[in-house]
Amino acid sequence: MLDRGRLAKRPCMHLCSLRLMSYLQDIWNSLSQVVQSHPWLAPMGAIALTLLTLGRKFITTVAQRVLIKLDAKLDQKADEIADWLVGQLEQLLQQGWGLVFSGFQQRYYKSLVYLLRDYRVQGLKTRGPFVLDLRKVFVPLRVAPESADNITAAMLQPRKVKQGLDIWDFLGANIPSLRRLVILGPPGSGKTTLLEHLTLTYAQHFSRRYHRRTPRLVPVLLYLRDVRGAIITENPPMLAALIEQQASIQALNPPPHWFQTRLKQGKCLVLLDGLDEVADTQQRQQVSHWVAQQIRTYPENRFILTSRPFGYKTAPLEEVSTLEVQPFNLKQMQQFIRSWYLQTEMMSRLGRDDPGVRAIATQQANDLISRIQRNSPLVAMAVNPLLLTMIATIHRYRGALPGRRVELYSEICDVLLGRRQEAKNLPPDSLTAIQKKSVLQVLALNRMRKQVREFTLLQASLLIQEKLTAVTGETLYPDVFLQQIENVSGLIVEKQPGVYEFAHKSFQEYLASVQIKEMNQEFVLIRNIDEPWWEETIRLYAAQGDATYLIQTALNRDAIASLTLAYECLEEALSVHPTVRQHLETTLEQGLESLHPDRFKLAVEVKLNRRLRQLLPIDEHTEIDRDYITCAEYQLFIDESRKAGETRQPRHWETDRFAPGAAHKPIIGVGLNDAEEFCNWLTQRSNNLGDTYLEAGASVFVGDFRIRLPNLTEAKEYPLERGSSGETLFGYWCYAEQHEPVVLSTQGNLIRQYRLSQKMLPLVGIRIVRDYPTRYP
Known part of the structure; x- marks a missing residue:
């Protein structure tokens, strides 16, 4: 049934509908008059009037449905525009209110902007000559709650299910238990940058751009490593007093009790960075106890605390919601590299932003993305924001990728083992980065020889004792050394209680290769x-x-x-x-x-x-090919199918083998059924544990991974990289909605299977995707 009432409520829509029906009625009347004036046209006129009657009904129905759908789209857009206008108005009112009634708040916000507007990477040896804008480079991190109970129905929108949740989803949720958040993540995962970006966003009144329901809050950022001394005293100050004791706040001459008033009113967002950077366990527990006291004293405020997992386990908080930082996915990696390169190129040209600058930035960003995507170990490292920044910086200023990956690994180990600690002003230790690296090389080679990644502190201590004594010239307990590596550099992580491993197997492999070379x-x-x-x-x-x-x-x-x-x-x-x-x-x-x-x-x-x-990882579960299957690869499928009595060669081939010289050319002329069977064949021969069975009439695969044709979304979002293929390709098979087989042309057009002509089929190729059903992040 058509919703005529809904159209009637929209005068403009209703008028369009009435005018359309009026035009059709005029045609009907004119045709009737012609028939009445010329009786000999009656038979033809009757047919025409019948067709017009049917056409009028059909056109009217279609037109009204189009208008209703258009009305729904306009409703949605109107809501979005209204939300944006309300947000802008709120920001203007808030800024105006601040200018009139709170000169200090404006000075405070400006000081935060001046302090936090730059994107900083701590400890990187190869640096660019320009400082980048944090807000323009920052990529929102995905976070996942430890408990699914903390996810509300409002958060589970289709877009969020696909892309993951970010911190704004939790700040915008009106749930008391989400007022107190702990964010855990490994070294370099972006925890500090996240808090700095939140502070900057609130100071610039931009929070509603990220989530329209975020409350208006006064941001307060404290680095726990800097305020640790005041907190661990016998009579530590309360939060408001601690804030006002900071030199940066005192320089602004705040009104008496300004922060205390806002804390009591529940109007603050308190951001506490780096519980793990309080190195002493007892002091860390004191700091954790102090934080819990502030939460109880000011329960209506929002609190966010960050830590590495190891530091939080020894000093946890009660009645908080814990979130875990998720690694970058492929889209986030690409977004960061493109933003980073654009800002770098603009700053190198004194802020110039024109098509020429953007073209250079795009070319360089695409080059780095391509180099990373062709190198699986680099993909595994690029999911970490710190390591990705290192890779981008070295690519931009040293050109070290990808041929000499060992230089990249060396640079990263230098940062993690030495300079990052210095940049964060953490207490120095007795060993240089080179000395630490030489000790870890011994451990890495032993783990490679044992073909394991895990080790206990006792096992590692016995392995490195001799080398540790040789490089220190004094007694340094191996377990102390290893815990320093874990706590400060993050190059070693605790996988489970008492069991450790290198943060990524790539580091173990690199350090072992260096040891083998040196020895x-x-x-x-x-x-x-x-x-x-x-x-x-x-x-x-x-x-x-x-x-x-x-x-x-x-x-x-x-x-x-x-x-x-x-x-x-x-x-x-x-x-x-x-x-x-x-x-x-x-x-x-x-x-x-x-x-x-x-x-x-x-x-x-x-x-x-x-x-x-060399497949390209899309996410934790899926990888996609960047090129067409070639004639040589498909020929092996033909040969093995022939032994089973099946004919799989393309129909346009004159023989059962590809033409001489065509081994590297894409296979074309493959029907849908043969393309699907090729994927099944490749799955079975590449996967010893895989098996396929029928369930409710559908083929279901169970195994380590499955090869399949791409869906339409994957095909469009990750286009092929092939340049000149030597063949005139029309497109390749993929699946649209409801598993409908289609061909995506090289021009990006969608061709339904039933519209695929016999002339087109000989130009259709194959592209593959690999799924890992049981792989988890």
């Missing part, structure tokens, strides 16, 4: 050339010197895994003998065109193996 123990890698556990360590070792012997050893194995590794070492090696380089390239490139079944199969399996290792 001249290449034989360790030669002995493990076929072991997947050692692949990354071998690649990092190759990047530090001559990789000839490693590559020759892999070639002699003549196996898929070892040849794949050899090819990757060739790409990263500092040097390789020309004869060995040519031998490897001949084995792989000529193998793809070979008519010898075994040579062809080996070369294609190496290519498929490399493809699956």
